[in-house]
Amino acid sequence: MAEVEHVVLPLKREGMIRQKQHEYYFIRLKAIAGDLTATQLACIALVAEKYGRGVVHLSTRQGVEIHHVHHDNLENARLVLEVAGVQMGASGTRVRVITACPGEATCKWGVIDTKKIAKELDTRFFNQEAPSKFKMAVTGCANNCTKANENDIGVRGAIEPDWVSSSCCDCGLCLKLCPAKAIVRHESGSNGRKAYHYTIDRDNCINCTVCTQHCPGEAWVIGRQGYTLFIGGTMGKIPRFATVLKKMIGSEEELYELIQKALTCHRNHGRKKERFGHTIDRIGIEKVREEILGTC
DSSP, X not given: OHHHHHHHHHHHHTTEEEOSSTTEEEEEEEOXXXXXXXXXXXXXXXXXXXXXXXXXXXXXXXXXXXXXXXXXXXXXXXXXXXXXXXXXXXXXXXXXXXXXXXXXXXXXXXXXXXXXXXXXXXXXXXXXXXXXXXXXXXXXXXXXXXXXXXXXXXXXXXXXXXXXXXXXXXXXXXXXXXTTOOEEEEEEEETTEEEEEEEEOTTTOXXXXXXXXXXXXXXXXEEEEEEEEEEOOBOTTSOBOOEEXXXXXXXXXXXXXXXXXXXXXXXXXXXXXOOHHXXXXXXXXXXXXXXXXXXX
């Protein structure tokens, strides 16, 4: 038993976590953006049958876990998984597996390539050390399917819509459908010669695609497209919705730079096991904004 105790911590770093049955572990696997190939799924099933109890658990963050693997079988299980390209996940105080929705590839609402962003975040940040667990999620639009505002870092696809007067039939559908009630119709003129135009309150706009998707005359079009960046979200014992750090980021590279600065900020100021959002609340959001955005 002493030998088992000695290796618990390094195993946990590699995604092999001891169960309450001390000689047994569950293996946490890495599925970037929730994607696995059919070959990888078959391999996972094989390992679960051979080394576990024939059951695979799907976690709330698109993860895959094989439970009830005896300590003596961990290395063999890992080697079999590696043949199919299945990588170990992460646990402890480090950046966890990046989650993402399907995004623009298959979803009509998606406005960003979520898979590409998730893979790049994985390459740059996965398994890096942090004061506490550090979770990242990418969601393609304001529908927020991957709950960007519940993660330490949340990336959400965003647009800024523009109104094209020559295409507008003044049906008013956008006024009814806008979830933020950010669209306003204005009327002017007299003596029977009335004119109208539509504007959008940029502060209240949530940068979704409802107006551009539903306008029958395509009078609402995408003006700018980019990313909204959230920081400091967490669930658990003390839930906290994330804070919007920047509403519209125009380039991928700026997005990655800001995420790196956010992680560095947490490393510089976070206490042991303190989630990023609670660090933000302790030192103040203005200090965090200045540190991350001030030199960007």
